[in-house]
Ligand SMILES: Nc1ncnc2c1ncn2[C@@H]1O[C@H](COP(=O)(O)OP(=O)(O)O)[C@@H](O)[C@H]1O
Ligand SMILES: CC(=O)OP(=O)(O)O
């Protein structure tokens with residue numbers, strides 16, 4: 022097979038991240054990002070790794086369809102256009118796969134219908150993922166489009182972790198259960214953590230803390246997810262950039278009955294005006310750090326609430342796993358914010374958890390240990406690579422198809 026390239030599209034609610042990879046040596050040919058889609062200040066940043074050139078385009082990009090067309094144009098300028106015969110497939114991150122999709126799947130009309138049916142439980146993500154797939158399909162109808170689901174890695178969760186304690190009849194009828202998200206990242210990072218320890222994933226229990234704008238924790242036993250902090254939707258669990266994470270469900274009744282808010286208003290409040298942003302007006306951890314350094318009490322409190330929730334999940338997953346070999350920090354905050362990692366594990370020496378100050382201060386793109394020499398539990402920073410993981414899964418599936426099995 023000559024076609025060895027995979028284009029990966031990670032369409033978020035207001036952004037598209039993309040990478041073009043050659044799977045023969047897993048090298049990156051081009052990477053880029055379109056952000057603030059739908060606003061006047063959209064920006065496309067494209068880097069061609071072969072030539073080393075970077076181009077930026079500023080100005081309104083109306084929607085995901087336009088964003089993808091702009092991406093295709095940028096790729097063409099480098100001779101890497103979607104019309105290339107070397108392209109084997111396009112891999113798409115799809116956030117919600119419900120109970121239906123447990124593995125990467127070649128997209129057809131039936132798959133599109135199912136992803137569409139799941140929009141109510143991933144309203145920020147699935148519509149963007151669908152547009153990405155449809156636009157790519159229109160450009161290359163002959164090419165396999167592969168959906169890689171955020172939920173897939175979590176389908177191994179036992180019923181005790183996946184079910185909410187509500188009436189079974191209702192839960193079953195409306196498929197109200199805990200699905201979990203960021204699974205591609207949790208899978209990649211838990212495996213890479215085992216690699217860092219020089220052990221097989223089957224032998225290692227890991228707590229993975231994916232701390233980006235959206236954030237989630239997972240408990241991974243022997244390579245399989247046994248619990249995760251996001252639930253029916255990506256709203257449950259940790260305090261996030263703009264999402265509340267866990268709260269008493271009665272808060273919603275209260276806001277509706279006493280504050281007179283509509284369900285849509287409450288939805289927007291909890292998803293877009295809560296979390297760090299709701300608490301202090303900033304969702305970026307760098308800005309929160311800067312404000313704390315200036316003595317800003319509001320930023321300090323937001324940080325403390327964020328850390329308190331994170332520590333609760335670390336404790337919970339320690340108990341879920343019984344034996345923990347490693348705690349791995351990943352994604353924008355987890356990879357870059359040493360002060361978050363330090364605060365998350367401070368005072369937990371009794372659990373075998375500690376962070377070495379000098380190791381924690383080291384910056385870099387490589388997976389690395391930050392626990393002291395000889396620590397009972399390894400603490401690691403493991404940069405996530407959702408795009409590489411999506412490309413690998415996509416290529417594995419397409420390769421398999423080619424051999425006719
Ligand atoms: N140098 C840094 N120090 C602290 N936090 C950082 C740094 N760089 C990025 N972040 C945090 O990472 C977040 C983005 O994480 P990322 O994983 O890229 O999120 P997403 O994929 O959800 O957009 C930012 O909002 C910011 O809070
Ligand atoms: C599922 C989810 O929360 O994704 P993201 O962090 O990309 O928003």
Ligand SMILES: [Mg+2]
Nearest residue numbers: 233234235352
């Ligand atoms: Mg992310």
